[in-house]
Amino acid sequence: MSFIIRSVDISATPINVTEYFLKFLKVDDTSGKGLFEVILDEIKCIGLDIDNLRGQGYDNGSNMKGKHQGVQKRLLDINPRSFYTPCGCHNLNLVLCDMVNSCTKAISFFGVVQRIYSLFSSSTKRWKILKDSVPSLTLKSLS
Structure with a gap:
């Protein structure tokens, strides 16, 4: 799991x-509780105060955003000011996937791109x- 923090400096003008990006965290238990414990341990390890x-x-996984047992709920139980916001990039990706799947x-x-990828x-x-013939092209699987 990638661990990224965003800080706000209100002493600067304009606000900064x-x-x-801090690091990748090793995660063995991907349940809400397991992920929460890894995140909490890392916050403590780098010396940040959870109250701040x-x-x-x-992302939009239930283990992360779950209202009852997800990471966001567990952090809100400790600090009710830690408001949850779904990742905008993940939301946009879901919209684009739905849009693509509704157009024949x-x-x-x-489908053709996926078959070309599978072939090569x-x-x-x-x-x-492929790489020798089209060096400027990067072919990736659909996900």
Whole structure:
């Protein structure tokens, strides 16, 4: 799991918001409780005061955003000022996926792209031919 913090410096003019990627965290238990414990341990390890937390943002997984047993609920129980906001990028990705899946031309196009990916990725020899023939192209699987 990636661990990113965003800080707000209100002493600067204009107010300065900075985001820092800190590290990847090893997670064995992906339940809301397991993820919460990993996050809480990391917050304590880097010396941050949980009472200064004012927001939390995650993907749309129920283990993260769950209102009853998710990470956001568990953090809110400790600090009710740590408001949860769903990740905008994940929301946009969900909207785009739904939009693409409702258009027959888009379904057909991405189906062809997926088949091309499957053809080339199933053989290192074919993958090399692709990379040599079109060096500026990066082909990735649909997800």
